[in-house]
Amino acid sequence: MATVKKRAKKALKICGMADNDYRNKIVTIAKALLKMDNVVILSHRAPDGDTLGCAFALCRGMRSLGKKANVICADEIPAKYSFMSEGMENQPFEAKHFVSVDIAAPHLLGKLTDEYKDKIEICVDHHLNNSIEAPLKLVDSKAAATGEVIWMLLCAMGAAIDKETASCLFAAISTDTGCFKYSNVTPRTHLIAVELMKYDIDCANINFHLLDEVSQAQLELKKLALTTLEYYCDSQCAVITITEDMIKSTNASPEDLDGISNIPRSVNGVECGITMRPIPDGWKVSVRSSEKVNASELCAKFGGGGHKAAAGCKFSESYEDAKKRLVDAVSEMLSQQ
Amino acid sequence: MATVKKRAKKALKICGMADNDYRNKIVTIAKALLKMDNVVILSHRAPDGDTLGCAFALCRGMRSLGKKANVICADEIPAKYSFMSEGMENQPFEAKHFVSVDIAAPHLLGKLTDEYKDKIEICVDHHLNNSIEAPLKLVDSKAAATGEVIWMLLCAMGAAIDKETASCLFAAISTDTGCFKYSNVTPRTHLIAVELMKYDIDCANINFHLLDEVSQAQLELKKLALTTLEYYCDSQCAVITITEDMIKSTNASPEDLDGISNIPRSVNGVECGITMRPIPDGWKVSVRSSEKVNASELCAKFGGGGHKAAAGCKFSESYEDAKKRLVDAVSEMLSQQ
Numbered sequence: 001m002a003t004v005k006k007r008a009k010k011a012l013k014i015c016g017m018a019d020n021d022y023r024n025k026i027v028t029i030a031k032a033l034l035k036m037d038n039v040v041i042l043s044h045r046a047p048d049g050d051t052l053g054c055a056f057a058l059c060r061g062m063r064s065l066g067k068k069a070n071v072i073c074a075d076e077i078p079a080k081y082s083f084m085s086e087g088m089e090n091q092p093f094e095a096k097h098f099v100s101v102d103i104a105a106p107h108l109l110g111k112l113t114d115e116y117k118d119k120i121e122i123c124v125d126h127h128l129n130n131s132i133e134a135p136l137k138l139v140d141s142k143a144a145a146t147g148e149v150i151w152m153l154l155c156a157m158g159a160a161i162d163k164e165t166a167s168c169l170f171a172a173i174s175t176d177t178g179c180f181k182y183s184n185v186t187p188r189t190h191l192i193a194v195e196l197m198k199y200d201i202d203c204a205n206i207n208f209h210l211l212d213e214v215s216q217a218q219l220e221l222k223k224l225a226l227t228t229l230e231y232y233c234d235s236q237c238a239v240i241t242i243t244e245d246m247i248k249s250t251n252a253s254p255e256d257l258d259g260i261s262n263i264p265r266s267v268n269g270v271e272c273g274i275t276m277r278p279i280p281d282g283w284k285v286s287v288r289s290s291e292k293v294n295a296s297e298l299c300a301k302f303g304g305g306g307h308k309a310a311a312g313c314k315f316s317e318s319y320e321d322a323k324k325r326l327v328d329a330v331s332e333m334l335s336q337q
Numbered sequence: 338m339a340t341v342k343k344r345a346k347k348a349l350k351i352c353g354m355a356d357n358d359y360r361n362k363i364v365t366i367a368k369a370l371l372k373m374d375n376v377v378i379l380s381h382r383a384p385d386g387d388t389l390g391c392a393f394a395l396c397r398g399m400r401s402l403g404k405k406a407n408v409i410c411a412d413e414i415p416a417k418y419s420f421m422s423e424g425m426e427n428q429p430f431e432a433k434h435f436v437s438v439d440i441a442a443p444h445l446l447g448k449l450t451d452e453y454k455d456k457i458e459i460c461v462d463h464h465l466n467n468s469i470e471a472p473l474k475l476v477d478s479k480a481a482a483t484g485e486v487i488w489m490l491l492c493a494m495g496a497a498i499d500k501e502t503a504s505c506l507f508a509a510i511s512t513d514t515g516c517f518k519y520s521n522v523t524p525r526t527h528l529i530a531v532e533l534m535k536y537d538i539d540c541a542n543i544n545f546h547l548l549d550e551v552s553q554a555q556l557e558l559k560k561l562a563l564t565t566l567e568y569y570c571d572s573q574c575a576v577i578t579i580t581e582d583m584i585k586s587t588n589a590s591p592e593d594l595d596g597i598s599n600i601p602r603s604v605n606g607v608e609c610g611i612t613m614r615p616i617p618d619g620w621k622v623s624v625r626s627s628e629k630v631n632a633s634e635l636c637a638k639f640g641g642g643g644h645k646a647a648a649g650c651k652f653s654e655s656y657e658d659a660k661k662r663l664v665d666a667v668s669e670m671l672s673q674q
Contacts, residue, residue: 016531178516179515179516179517179518180516180517180530181516181541181544181545181548181549182541182544183540183541183542185540185541186534187531187534187535190527190528190530190531190534191527191528191531193517193527194353194524194527194528197523197524197527198524203520203522204518204519204520204522205520207518207519208518211518212518212599212603213603213604213605214603214604214605215604215605216568216572216604216605216606219563219566219600219603219604222563223560223563223564223566226556226559226560226563227560229556229560231553235553262549263556266549266550266551266556267550267551267552267553267556268550268551268552268553269553
């Protein structure tokens with residue numbers, strides 16, 4: 001199987017990488033995949049473009065090699081990703097092998113956790129603290145999207161990449177990078193995009209549906225949420241609130257709530273943006289911040305966590321009390337600058 | 338000057354291009370720039386990231402070669418682009434040569450039109466119907482941003498590219514592509530981004546300030562405008578309206594109005610999104626559309642024009658009459674599908 005090594009080397013070269021250890025990992029996983037048939041590819045609950053794009057790209061690649069493969073997910077696939085599964089009806093076979101893509105921890109299998117968490121043989125991911133237990137793991141935290149790793153694996157395997165497969169991988173990368181916007185983007189991200197564009201994929205259309213398109217309910221919710229926007233700490237902290245009433249009156253889904261949490265931080269001069277939404281036993285808080293406020297440290301004060309620029313926590317007290325504690329903590333962090 | 342040719346060839350190769358005619362054009366302009374000193378670089382009125390990014394990148398490149406060069410613009414530089422001009426105080430010299438970047442037509446020089454329109458010696462642009470008159474023109478309508486062309490010119494000239502220059506060019510490209518989101522993006526766009534990233538530029542920060550950051554006034558205006566959102570034609574057409582009162586109460590600048598016009602089209606199922614805003618003698622209309630409605634044809638019915646997916650027109654009649662004529666025309670176009 002010297003060709004797997006050659007193909008892996010070529011893929012890495014395209015990415016501007018010359019890391020032998022990394023190449024060997026790709027070769028090991030690619031060889032293991034090539035030995036498998038009747039494969040179930042697992043994606044995470046509340047699926048996004050990266051987990052689904054990876055799953056369907058890998059599934060298409062496996063099928064292009066004459067193998068039987070299916071994708072499964074605990075939750076329904078949102079309409080905006082339905083293009084990925086076109087022509088990919090489930091194949092009837094007795095499942096023999098299980099591969100997880102973009103799943104950081106066993107519980108993220110959702111309602112499929114108990115059934116599959118101990119069966120995973122290959123885990124491919126890009127989340128730093130991946131806690132899946134599997135004999136073969138490839139966790140590349142420098143990859144902006146797991147889609148980057150799947151592209152390298154498909155190349156190493158010699159799988160056919162067609163327009164549909166390339167579209168899945170592009171969608172995976174576009175989702176996790178906000179279309180090449182975030183700090184996780186590396187030269188590799190752009191270089192793989194160039195390769196995928198060779199398959200005549202409709203990048204702009206994919207980007208529009210994945211990133212810009214909103215539902216009527218989502219826009220209605222945004223309108224209502226904007227009426228709650230408040231500024232604190234000399235307008236360096238902004239708070240937006242989603243209420244039960246808003247969710248009921250707009251019939252918004254949990255997915256529809258996602259776009260809101262970037263709004264307060266996006267205001268010029270705001271160093272810390274806070275979004276509060278009701279949960280059964282209190283309030284769920286999303287924090288987005290500039291370099292002046294460490295969102296992870298802020299949320300840790302209240303038992304939460306996350307990253308420096310994006311984190312979350314929960315409160316069981318009243319809305320006003322929760323907000324006051326948060327804003328006071330932000331104020332203190334800003335004054336320590 | 339054989340080296341200019343070699344350097345141009347290398348830059349084109351990086352972009353995956355092997356077009357001798359195009360290379361010769363780059364060589365001609367690069368050689369002309371190398372012969373110049375005391376150069377004034379002109380950017381367009383109501384300046385955006387592309388015209389300013391090109392102007393300051395070229396200016397920095399010229400200065401790196403020991404030449405005197407300044408950037409001028411009819412209008413003030415918006416705060417979000419101020420990083421481009423840092424350390425770029427105007428140099429005192431008697432202007433001898435004039436270069437325009439990203440300016441599609443003479444009147445886009447704004448209040449500088451009369452003074453400079455007949456003095457331009459080199460015009461570098463990417464607008465298909467460029468109407469600048471100049472002895473040397475390089476109009477590359479396949480470039481997503483004029484920034485792509487300026488990068489090739491700087492390479493061909495052998496100008497030093499540093500972090501600041503690379504940041505200007507990245508901002509130019511990010512502005513005109515919505516951060517690699519639109520259909521104008523080509524492999525070249527990504528490949529130049531990879532080159533610019535070698536200078537350790539803070540891409541994510543540039544993207545945030547250019548694309549995501551909003552003013553308090555802008556967000557307030559968005560909130561008010563959203564209350565006017567109406568759906569027509571079985572929700573395939575959406576109309577949003579900005580009123581005089583909204584502009585007054587939020588103290589919004591013309592720039593603050595820009596983000597609104599993409600909203601109605603962004604709703605799932607909407608094929609044609611219309612934004613109406615008051616002008617002294619009536620209403621200015623911005624249209625954004627899917628492939629089902631040709632925005633340019635729609636606006637042409639009312640004396641306007643533009644592109645297939647984004648166009649504009651004006652009405653002198655009342656708000657209700659203007660809206661009715663527009664929606665009727667959209668309805669007719671949708672029924673012809």
